[in-house]
Structure formats: C-alpha cells, structure tokens
Amino acid sequence: MATIYQVSELAGVSLATVSRVMNNNVRVSEATRNKVLQAMEQLGYRPNSIAQSLASSRSNSIGILVSELHGPFYGEMLTGIEAEFRAAGKHVIIAAGHSERATEEDGIDFLRSRNCDALILHVEAVSDQFLVDLSKKETPFVLLNRQVPALADRCISLDNELGGYLAARHLLQQGHRHIGYIAGPMWKADARDRFHGHQRALAEYQLTADEALFFEGDFRETGGSKGLQALLASNRPFSAIVCANDEMASGALTAARELGYEVPADFSVMGFDNVNFAYYTYPKLSTIDYPVSAMGQMAARWVLKQVYQQNSIDVQQVFNPHLIPRDSVAEAAVT
Amino acid sequence: MATIYQVSELAGVSLATVSRVMNNNVRVSEATRNKVLQAMEQLGYRPNSIAQSLASSRSNSIGILVSELHGPFYGEMLTGIEAEFRAAGKHVIIAAGHSERATEEDGIDFLRSRNCDALILHVEAVSDQFLVDLSKKETPFVLLNRQVPALADRCISLDNELGGYLAARHLLQQGHRHIGYIAGPMWKADARDRFHGHQRALAEYQLTADEALFFEGDFRETGGSKGLQALLASNRPFSAIVCANDEMASGALTAARELGYEVPADFSVMGFDNVNFAYYTYPKLSTIDYPVSAMGQMAARWVLKQVYQQNSIDVQQVFNPHLIPRDSVAEAAVT
DNA sequence: TAGTATGATGTAAGCGCTTTCATTTATAGC
DNA sequence: GCTATAAATGAAAGCGCTTACATCATACTA
Numbered sequence: 128m129a130t131i132y133q134v135s136e137l138a139g140v141s142l143a144t145v146s147r148v149m150n151n152n153v154r155v156s157e158a159t160r161n162k163v164l165q166a167m168e169q170l171g172y173r174p175n176s177i178a179q180s181l182a183s184s185r186s187n188s189i190g191i192l193v194s195e196l197h198g199p200f201y202g203e204m205l206t207g208i209e210a211e212f213r214a215a216g217k218h219v220i221i222a223a224g225h226s227e228r229a230t231e232e233d234g235i236d237f238l239r240s241r242n243c244d245a246l247i248l249h250v251e252a253v254s255d256q257f258l259v260d261l262s263k264k265e266t267p268f269v270l271l272n273r274q275v276p277a278l279a280d281r282c283i284s285l286d287n288e289l290g291g292y293l294a295a296r297h298l299l300q301q302g303h304r305h306i307g308y309i310a311g312p313m314w315k316a317d318a319r320d321r322f323h324g325h326q327r328a329l330a331e332y333q334l335t336a337d338e339a340l341f342f343e344g345d346f347r348e349t350g351g352s353k354g355l356q357a358l359l360a361s362n363r364p365f366s367a368i369v370c371a372n373d374e375m376a377s378g379a380l381t382a383a384r385e386l387g388y389e390v391p392a393d394f395s396v397m398g399f400d401n402v403n404f405a406y407y408t409y410p411k412l413s414t415i416d417y418p419v420s421a422m423g424q425m426a427a428r429w430v431l432k433q434v435y436q437q438n439s440i441d442v443q444q445v446f447n448p449h450l451i452p453r454d455s456v457a458e459a460a461v462t
Numbered sequence: 463m464a465t466i467y468q469v470s471e472l473a474g475v476s477l478a479t480v481s482r483v484m485n486n487n488v489r490v491s492e493a494t495r496n497k498v499l500q501a502m503e504q505l506g507y508r509p510n511s512i513a514q515s516l517a518s519s520r521s522n523s524i525g526i527l528v529s530e531l532h533g534p535f536y537g538e539m540l541t542g543i544e545a546e547f548r549a550a551g552k553h554v555i556i557a558a559g560h561s562e563r564a565t566e567e568d569g570i571d572f573l574r575s576r577n578c579d580a581l582i583l584h585v586e587a588v589s590d591q592f593l594v595d596l597s598k599k600e601t602p603f604v605l606l607n608r609q610v611p612a613l614a615d616r617c618i619s620l621d622n623e624l625g626g627y628l629a630a631r632h633l634l635q636q637g638h639r640h641i642g643y644i645a646g647p648m649w650k651a652d653a654r655d656r657f658h659g660h661q662r663a664l665a666e667y668q669l670t671a672d673e674a675l676f677f678e679g680d681f682r683e684t685g686g687s688k689g690l691q692a693l694l695a696s697n698r699p700f701s702a703i704v705c706a707n708d709e710m711a712s713g714a715l716t717a718a719r720e721l722g723y724e725v726p727a728d729f730s731v732m733g734f735d736n737v738n739f740a741y742y743t744y745p746k747l748s749t750i751d752y753p754v755s756a757m758g759q760m761a762a763r764w765v766l767k768q769v770y771q772q773n774s775i776d777v778q779q780v781f782n783p784h785l786i787p788r789d790s791v792a793e794a795a796v797t
Numbered sequence: 798t799a800g801t802a803t804g805a806t807g808t809a810a811g812c813g814c815t816t817t818c819a820t821t822t823a824t825a826g827c
Numbered sequence: 828g829c830t831a832t833a834a835a836t837g838a839a840a841g842c843g844c845t846t847a848c849a850t851c852a853t854a855c856t857a
Contacts, residue, residue, distance in 0.1 A: 128600070130843055141807045146845060153846095156805060177521060177577050178843035180512045181812050188555070196544055197537030197755075199738070205531040209558055218555050218576055220523070223544055241553055242512050265463075377742050384744070403534065407712050409719070409744030420532075465813055476837045481815060488816095491835060513813035516842050 129170035138166035149174055180242065187217050189430055190238030190246045194226045199373075199402030200419060201249070204271065207423030208247060215431055217244075228252040239266050245434045247271060247426045251315070269429045271422060274316060283426050283444050287317045290415045290448035291324025291369075294397045297413070297450050298367045299332050302459035303395065307340040307368035309354035309375050318346070321371050321399060339363050344375050351378025359386070366394050366459045373398035373405045376412055380455065391457035401451050410454035418446050464505035473501035484509060515577065522552050524765055525573030525581045529561045534708075534737035535754060536584070539606065542758030543582060550766055552579075563587040574601050580769045582606060582761045586650070604764045606757060609651060618761050618779050622652045625750045625783035626659025626704075629732045632748070632785050633702045634667050637794035638730065642675040642703035644689035644710050653681070656706050656734060674698045679710050686713025694721070701729050701794045708733035708740045711747055715790065726792035736786050745789035753781050 135145045140159060147153050148163045155163075166172070180186040189212060193201040209219050220241055224231035231250045238246055246268035250258075255275045261268065262278055270282045298306055308325060311318030326336055339361040344350025351370055355378075358368060370376035376398030383390050390396050390410055398405055398414035405412040425443055432440040470480045475494060482488050483498045490498075501507070515521040524547060528536040544554050555576055559566035566585045573581055581603035585593075590610045596603065597613055605617045633641055643660060646653030661671055674696040679685025686705055690713075693703060705711035711733030718725050725731050725745055733740055733749035740747040760778055767775040 132843080142844080143808080143846075144806060147806090150845085153806095154804065159805080173575055175516075175577065175843050176575060177512060177515045178812090179845075181510075181516050181814085182843075182845040184812070184845095186512060195537075196540040197738075199534075202530075202532030202537045205556070206558065209531055209556060213557060213572065218557075218572070220553050220555055221540070221544060222548060222553075223541065237548070237553070240508050240511060242510065403532075404739035404742045407739045408742050467813075477814080478816080478838080479836060482836090485815085489834065494835080510813050513842090514815075516844085517813075517815040519815095519842070 128175070129172040131172075131174070133170055134163065134166045134172050137170060138162045185244050186242040188220050188241065188243050189217055189427075190235075190241060190243035191219055191221045191249075192224050192231065192234045192238060192246065193221070193249045194224050194251060196221065196223050199404060200400070200417075203419040204249065204423035207420035207425075208427045211424045211427035211431070215435070215437075217431075217435075224250055224252070226251045228254075232257065235261065239264075245269070245430045247423075247430065249273070267430075267434055269426045269433075271426050272317070280444075281429070283422055283429065283442075283446075285317075285417055285422065285446050285448055287320035287448075288324040288327070290399060290417070291321035291326075291371075292328045293324070293448060293450050294321075294369050294399060294415050295325045295328035296331075297452065298369065298395060298397060298456065299328060299334075301367075301395070301456060302461070303367040304332075304334065304459070305337070305340070305363070305365040305367070307342070307354075307358040307365045308336060309342045309344045309351060309358070309368060309370045309379065311344060311346045311350075311371040311375075313343055315346075318371055325369060337363060340365055340368075344371070346372050346374060348374050348378035348381075351375030351380075352382035353378075355379040355382045355386075367397070367456070368394060369397045369399075371399055373400045373402045373412060373414055376414070376455070377404070377408050380408055380410075380412070390455055395456040395459075397456060399448075405451075405453075408455070413453045413456040414451050415448045416451050417448055422446050463510070464507040466507075466509070468505060469498065469501045469507050472505065473497045520579050521577040523555050523576065523578050524552055524762075525570075525576060525578035526554055526556045526584075527559050527566065527569045527573060527581065528556070528584045529559050529586060531556065531558050534739060535735065535752075538754040539584065539758035542755035542760075543762045546759045546762035546766070550770070550772075552766075552770075559585055559587070561586045563589075567592065570596065574599075580604070580765045582758075582765065584608070602765075602769055604761045606761050607652070615779075616764070618757055618764065618777075618781075620652075620752055620757065620781050620783055622655035622783075623659040623662070625734060625752070626656035626661075626706075627663045628659070628783060628785050629656075629704050629734060629750050630660045630663035631666075632787065633704065633730060633732060633791065634663060634669075636702075636730070636791060637796070638702040639667075639669065639794070640672070640675070640698070640700040640702070642677070642689075642693040642700045643671060644677045644679045644686060644693070644703060644705045644714065646679060646681045646685075646706040646710075648678055650681075653706055660704060672698060675700055675703075679706070681707050681709060683709050683713035683716075686710030686715075687717035688713075690714040690717045690721075702732070702791070703729060704732045704734075706734055708735045708737045708747060708749055711749070711790070712739070712743050715743055715745075715747070725790055730791040730794075732791060734783075740786075740788075743790070748788045748791040749786050750783045751786050752783055757781055 131145050135142045147155050148160050222234040224234045231253045249271045259277050342354035342357045344354045398412045401414045401416040405414050428440050429442050431437045466480050470477045482490050483495050557569040559569045566588045584606045594612050677689040677692045679689045733747045736749045736751040740749050763775050764777045766772045
C-alpha cells in the first residue's frame with residue numbers, strides 16, 4: 128500500500144502538501160493540487176484511516192448501542208443511522224446491550240475504548256445517574272428513545288403520550304366506549320406515557336379507564352395473550368382493546384382466535400409501533416406508527432451537528448407518532 | 463486520558479514493559495506485572511486502540527456488509543456475528559449494500575479503507591469475478607450465503623437444494639401430488655437451488671413439476687400474491703404450493719384469503735426462511751428454517767480462525783435447513 | 798524600491814502505541 | 828566464584844498521518 132510519503136515523492140512536494148490536498152482545508156495552488164492528485168491516482172493511494180485518526184485524534188467512527196440487533200425495531204433504527212453517516216464518510220460500530228444493565232454498561236465501555244467520536248445509545252437498563260455521569264466524560268452521546276431530564280438536549284424521543292392518545296381517540300371515534308388496555312411494564316417510561324395518553328383521550332369523552340379492564344403486560348406476545356384472557360375473565364363488557372405494542376397485540380389476536388372470537392367483529396384491537404409484522408397479522412393490525420428510522424437518522428444528524436460541527440443541520444428532538452388504520456379495528460356495533 | 467508513558471513512569475518501568483503486560487505475550491516477572499497493573503488501575507488507564515492499531519497494523523475491526531440492516535433476516539445475522547466478535551474483543555463495522563452492484567462495491571471499498579482486518583460479505587449484486595479479484599488484495603473476507611466455486615473455502619452457505627427438497631417432501635408426505643411453485647428470481651443461485659431440490663423430491667415420487675404451476679416471483683410479498691393468481695388462472699388443480707421464501711408465502715396467504723380461499727383447507731402453503739413474522743401470519747406458516755444466526759456466528763469464527771489464528775476453532779461451511787411444520791400445511795384431501 | 802502583507806509550501810514534532818534489538822539481571826552448571 | 832545460558836527489561840525506531848511553525852516567493856502599498 129502506498130503511503131503519503133511515496134505520493135509526496137512522486138509529486139515532488141512535501142508530506143504536508145499532500146495532507147493538505149487530502150483534507151482540502153488550507154489553500155493549495157491548483158497546479159500543485161493536480162500534481163498530487165495525479166500521483167495519488169497513479170499509485171492507487173488510499174489514506175490510512177488509522178494513522179489519520181491517531182494524528183488528528185478523531186476516529187470518524189460512531190458507536191451505536193442498541194438492545195438487540197435483530198427484531199423488527201432496531202434494524203430500522205440502524206438503517207437510518209448508517210445511511211446518514213455513510214454519506215458523511217463516518218462509520219458505525221455496533222454493539223448490543225440486551226436490555227441488561229451490566230451488558231449495557233459494558234457495551235458503552237467497549238465502544239468508548241474504541242475511540243468513538245460519539246455514541247448513539249438506546250439503553251433501557253442503565254440508570255439516569257449513570258448517564259449523567261457519562262455525560263461528564265469526554266465522549267459525547269445522544270440518547271434515543273429515552274428521556275433524561277438532566278440531559279434533555281441529548282434526547283431524541285417519541286411523543287408516546289400522543290401515541291397513546293391517538294390510539295384511544297381512534298377507537299373512540301369509531302364509537303367504542305368500553306376499551307380494555309394491555310399495558311407495557313409500567314416501570315418503563317414509554318409504557319406509562321402511552322397509558323397517560325390513553326387516559327387523556329378517554330377524559331375528552333368524559334370517560335375513565337376501567338381498572339378491571341387494565342392489564343400490565345410485558346411488551347411480548349405472551350403478555351398480549353395473557354392480557355386478553357384477563358380482560359375476558361373480568362366479565363366486563365368491552366368492544367375494543369388497546370395494546371401498548373404490536374407484539375402484545377399480536378398475542379391478543381392469536382389468543383382471540385383460539386378462544387373463538389373474531390377480530391374485529393367481536394372486538395377491535397389496536398397495536399403500537401407499526402413493526403414490520405403488523406402488516407402480516409390477520410387481520411392486519413391497526414397501529415400507531417413509530418418513525419424509528421427517521422429517529423435513527425436524526426440521532427445521526429445530532430452527532431454530525433454537535434460533534435462534527437456541521438452547523439447547517441437542523442435537529443428535531445421530539446417525534447410525533449401517527450395512526451395507521453388497518454383491519455383490526457372496526458366501528459363499534461350500535462347497542 | 464492517561465497514556466502508556468504515564469503508566470510506565472508511575473510503575474517505574476519502561477514503555478515496552480507496560481506494553482508487554484497489556485498484551486501478555488512475552489514473559490514479564492510477576493512482581494513487575496503487578497506494579498504495572500497497579501499503576502494502570504491507579505491512573506484509570508485504557509489503551510488507545512487507535513495507537514495500538516497503527517503500531518501493530520491490525521485494527522481489530524471486522525467489516526460487515528449486508529444488503530439491508532432492517533428486515534427479518536439480516537438482524538439475525540448481525541446478532542450472531544456481533545456476539546461472537548464482542549466476546550473476542552473485536553469490533554464490528556457495518557455497511558449496507560442494498561443489493562445494488564455499485565453500492566455493494568462502494569461499501570466494500572468503504573470498509574477496506576477503514577482498515578478492517580477482515581470482511582464478512584453478504585453480497586448479491588457484485589460479480590463472481592469481482593470477488594475473485596478482491597480475494598487477491600490484502601484484506602481477507604468470507605462470503606455468507608453465496609457460493610463462488612473459485613472461492614469455495616471462503617463461502618458459508620445454506621444447502622438450499624436440501625431446503626427445497628425438504629419442503630416438497632413434506633407436502634408429498636402429506637399426500638399432495640399437485641403442487642404449485644412460486645420461485646424467486648431465477649438468476650439468483652439460491653432461488654435456482656431451492657427449485658432443484660423441489661424437483662428432486664418430486665422425482666422420488668415419480669412426479670415432475672408442472673410448468674403451468676410454476677411462477678417466477680421476486681422474493682417479495684407482491685410476487686406471492688401475483689404468483690397465486692397466476693397459478694389459479696392456469697386452471698390446473700393443485701392442493702398445495704411452495705413459495706421460495708416467507709415473504710412470498712405471506713403474499714400468497716393474503717391473496718388467498720382475499721380471493722375467498724381458506725388455507726390450509728383449500729390448499730396448503732409452504733414458505734422458506736422461517737423469518738420472524740412467519741409466526742405471526744394466519745395461519746402460522748409452515749416453513750423451512752434458515753439458521754441465519756448460526757451462520758453469522760460461523761462467519762465470525764471463520765475470521766477468528768483464519769485471520770486471528772485461533773486455530774482451535776472449527777468452522778462449518780455448509781448448513782442444513784430443516785422443516786418447521788406449523789399450520790399452513792395440512793394433509794391432502796383424499797380424492 | 799524598500800516594506801509589508803499574503804498565499805503557498807516545507808520542516809519537523811508529535812499522536813500512543815508495538816516490536817526489534819541490545820543490554821542487564823538472574824539461574825544454573827561446574 | 829566464574830562462565831554459559833536464559834529470562835527480564837530497556838532503548839529507540841517506527842506505524843502513516845496532522846499541524847504548528849518557519850520559510851519563501853509573490854503581490855501590493857506608499
């Protein structure tokens with residue numbers, strides 16, 4: 128592999144000049160620049176990015192920590208992030224945190240030790256305090272899908288409350304008045320926010336959530352099936368249920384079918400997230416779209432702006448979800 | 463950030479010694495090692511991986527090029543790869559190739575310019591010749607899910623022929639004798655291989671594939687729905703169809719429902735890949751499992767063995783698919 | 798025309814490590 | 828106690844770049 132030295136020799140200029148034309152920051156005369164470019168071409172020169180990093184103390188790499196690499200959610204996120212950085216000539220190092228505190232902390236450590244210029248973190252298990260402490264260290268980071276009040280300027284998140292509101296309002300507009308709710312783990316902020324939005328929509332119709340029709344699930348399929356069974360067991364009538372995510376909605380759908388109910392004829396089901404498989408369920412799931420790819424992209428832009436000084440970039444920190452009506456919600460039967 | 467120099471000073475030894483205890487390759491006396499370790503601890507020292515890379519000319523990074531970062535398939539693959547490398551202290555740089563020749567070549571270039579020690583490539587659009595040429599350059603690579611005869615020792619792939627065989631045999635064993643086939647794009651090797659396996663199974667039953675019941679799809683949902691319509695339009699009777707992947711199977715399922723057919727009562731449907739949503743379709747899709755995470759992991763091991771000389775590792779190059787019977791296939795009605 | 802900006806280029810000192818080679822120190826054999 | 832050998836350590840030369848600073852040529856001012 129040719130080095131900058133050989134290029135400089137062939138072009139008959141100094142190392143510094145070659146470096147300058149590469150980074151085209153300082154002025155180099157047109158003639159010299161061409162000589163250098165030609166020498167590079169001729170030698171098939173490619174700069175050694177490691178050496179560049181060491182000398183300039185920037186690695187042009189961004190560390191990404193997500194909970195999982197598979198699943199319907201994170202892939203979208205990574206897509207948004209990668210595309211943005213790739214276009215900017217930065218590269219992306221990934222690690223998985225598996226929603227466990229130790230693994231997440233370890234992953235952050237791993238990424239930091241890799242000299243990332245910045246981190247994009249989707250973490251669930253580490254404490255706010257840990258993040259606040261981390262913010263005092265040298266490596267800057269953004270948080271995706273998490274709100275830490277003390278770090279508000281580095282958070283990119285969805286308005287979950289609004290999402291919960293939209294889901295409930297959709298049902299209410301279809302005439303439903305008895306609505307069950309299968310929540311996520313209420314220690315998670317997003318689960319709580321979604322439910323709060325739900326309550327707000329109900330309040331607009333002078334309704335309150337019926338406690339007997341509330342079930343706290345786990346954001347997984349089984350949570351949805353258990354939840355449906357619990358709602359059914361309550362013996363309260365309901366014509367619709369909201370699930371706080373699509374996985375649980377899918378579980379509810381399956382359980383409903385197995386118990387002999389038909390959705391949406393017997394009752395409607397709303398999901399949340401609009402993950403890819405929501406389209407493949409039967410009936411196709413009405414849900415709330417989570418613009419995860421756009422949010423990933425925005426996190427990347429945050430980094431480009433804050434860390435690489437691309438000041439012209441605008442950053443949006445809060446995203447709005449929106450309704451995706453499909454087939455799992457129907458009008459309430461007139462009673 | 464503390465440097466190796468400060469550690470050496472505090473420990474009262476030379477730079478070289480500190481480096482030795484870090485890499486614990488050469489012998490260092492127990493006493494000295496402890497002094498150094500303690501100094502590191504005290505300073506909170508973390509080696510600068512960039513400097514290490516420059517000096518040792520290995521970056522401990524592996525470039526991964528996949529077609530997409532989202533979708534049900536690649537996430538699994540990345541999970542397998544990342545876990546393996548993380549445990550080995552290597553890190554993973556990712557890029558997306560979007561199944562386009564130019565983007566794939568560009569991605570490879572991008573990764574190479576990042577001084578990756580090795581590449582793991584899931585490429586579909588670049589030519590065999592391009593890969594053969596690439597193999598002559600310095601950066602080693604493995605190919606996932608692709609067979610290039612000249613590069614056989616660097617290919618990790620699925621026995622697609624066997625998969626096609628298993629799918630067809632399953633149907634045959636259930637008594638089906640008139641089986642439609644919705645293929646992938648036949649310019650893709652995996653699409654062809656799957657169909658060949660299909661033919662082999664038929665041959666064992668003294669049958670041949672009915673050309674009128676063959677449709678070349680695109681591996682996407684619409685391919686499945688169009689395919690089903692084409693089969694139906696042929697006016698040939700069939701009691702089952704094989705789709706060359708789950709996306710198309712899902713499309714076929716949806717189309718069937720919309721056209722008033724019931725699966726598997728009216729006809730059975732087989733998928734291929736066992737992507738995550740295959741579990742969420744209705745009816746749940748019978749399919750062929752593609753052990754994609756295990757294959758990703760194996761690609762990582764190949765790298766560990768071939769590039770990082772971890773010789774104790776065993777590498778398996780060809781993986782076998784297996785049948786996942788679920789609800790979309792039923793016994794053929796006796797006629 | 799001397800004096801001074803100004804732009805273009807060169808010089809050389811790092812960046813924080815690894816690694817070869819030389820040197821010192823310990824171990825053993827006699 | 829002395830040499831032969833091995834083990835532990837140190838000195839120093841890079842790895843391939845960036846960048847502060849120095850230098851030189853040219854253009855402009857008065």
